[in-house]
Amino acid sequence: MPRQVREELTRRLRRNKRALRKEDVQVVEPPLLRRAVGASALGNCMEWFDFGVYSYLAATIGKVFFPGASPGAQVISSFATFAAAFVVRPLGGLVFGPLGDRLGRQKVLATTMIMMAIGTFAIGLIPSYATIGIAAPVLLLLARMVQGFSTGGEYGGATTFVAEYSPDRRRGFLSSWLDFGTFVGYALGSALVTVLNLALTDAQMLAWGWRVPFLIAGPLGAIGLYMRLKLEESPAFQQQLDEHEKSLAQSSAGSEFKTIVKKHWPALLICMGIVLLYNVTNYMVTGYLPTYQTETLRRSSGSADLLVLIGMVWIVLLITFIGRLSDHVGRRPVYAVAAVAMIVLAVPSFLLIKMHGTWPPVLGVLILATLLAGFAAPSAATLPALFPTAVRYAAMGIGFNFAVAAFGGTTPLVTAALVGATGNDLMPAYYLMAAGVIGLVTVKFLPESAQMPLHGSQPMVGSEEEQRELLSTSEELYEAARKPA
Secondary structure (H helix, E strand, O other): OOHHHHHHHHHHHHHHOOOOOHHHOEEOOHHHHHHHHHHHHHHHHHHHHHHHHHHHOHHHHHHHHOOOOOHHHHHHHHHHHHHHHHHOHHHHHHHHHHHHHHOOHHHHHHHHHHHHHHHHHHHHHOOOHHHHOOHHHHHHHHHHHHHHHHHOOHHHHHHHHHHHHOOHHHHHHHHHHHHHHHHHHHHHHHHHHHHHHHHOOHHHHHHOHHHHHHHOHHHHHHHHHHHHHOOOOOHHHHHOOOHHHHHHHOOOHHHHHHHHHHHOHHHHHHHHHHHHHHHHHHHHHHHHHHHHHHHHOOOOHHHHHHHHHHHHHHHHHHHHHHHHHHHHHOHHHHHHHHHHHHHHHHHHHHHHHHOOOOHHHHHHHHHHHHHHHHHHHHHHHHOHHHOOHHHHHHHHHHHHHHHHHHHHOOHHHHHHHHHHHHOOOOHHHHHHHHHHHHHHHHHHHOOOOOOOOOOOOOOEEOOHHHHHHHHHHHHHHHHHHHOOO
16 A cells, blocks of 8 residues: 555544444445446547537638638637637536536536537537628537537536546546547547548538538437436445535535635646646647648648547557556656656657658657647546545536636637747647646646545445455554554
8 A cells, every 4th residue: 555545544544533444435336337437438528529529620610600711810710719618618617516516426417418419519500601691600609608618517527426436546547538538539520520521522521521520419419418317426425424525515606616715725726737737738739730730731631630530549549558557656757757758849749740751740749649648647536636525526617627718728729829920830839848847837736646535535445355455454554543652
């Protein structure tokens, strides 16, 4: 048992003034655990397929909804609409977070799923600017805001749900399946757009081809909703260990917000720093890189999409292995190594991407994808562990969504504007380096949470044998703590 886990367990034993009993340790049945993780990852896959296809079609959408602008202005206008979804994400977090702490994680996650499907499906039905004029980009903006509002309750809730279901020793590995689903969704969106770009002419893509990925959202949303309605509520939410936390869970949303900001502001800042590190990299690769290649490097949309798809597949292959690694070596070392690597390798990666030929750009994208996997893999286990059970969903909704709105979702827009203003096509690399520096400073203050119980939750184990082992260890630690120094 790692030193920090023994210390945390000893603190709990001293507070309770006794060793752990059988009823103090929650055993998660393997079938229930597999269903919870699998359904959450599948739902997240569908949700982020819906959300991700917009970025892959940004250049085409700019031509459909902003036809009078120059090519550069079309891209910036399209990314401005992309960023608008992130403006309302904090509002979604403020609404869905407290609801998740009161009504339960499962109910809110089902709601966010159906809202995302409706918003995405609606984009596929909006007439073009040539048909209805200015109403077209206005309707596009409204649909994106519905997407953003629903996403405000999605990632914080999904990470909370999976983290609260996972045994302490395997939380990094099991939670990484959530982001596995995220990048599978991104990869499926990228693959579909790549196939459409290769199979259709530019005129066909502009006329109707771009609508296909959005219209698929309807049936996908129905499947995801069914999966999430079949889930049971997380054990940690059902327990709510002490009366103080129960009173917090029953407080008003405004009171809960004040409590989070007043009592948990250090954790909120750490959360936002980690989210900035993860999501600047995420939206640089998934949101900006396809357009960077087509508009700045003048490559075909098919080759640009294929290159990003290779990166997404590489992340999918890596992410659960890095999640498992974080259970053994800790979350902090994984973040720290990846942040240092990004500071060092961001410029070389983009220099490779700019080169002619096949393999240098592939290598550049694979480097960025590896760094992104290093940030993504431990996040779903690390961020929920910063907050106690009673306010976890709401705190995640605040910290995660404010950081994504300010830094993640704006990455394509800001980077495109910087490249346009300076004429320097290495600005994306410098932007990543700045995020790496901020992330490295944040990691210095990040508490290690690998293999440790979540705040306000019972210790979670995956078998009765592991339960017996933990009870025996607690008796030894309690006896040692009672002995005079």
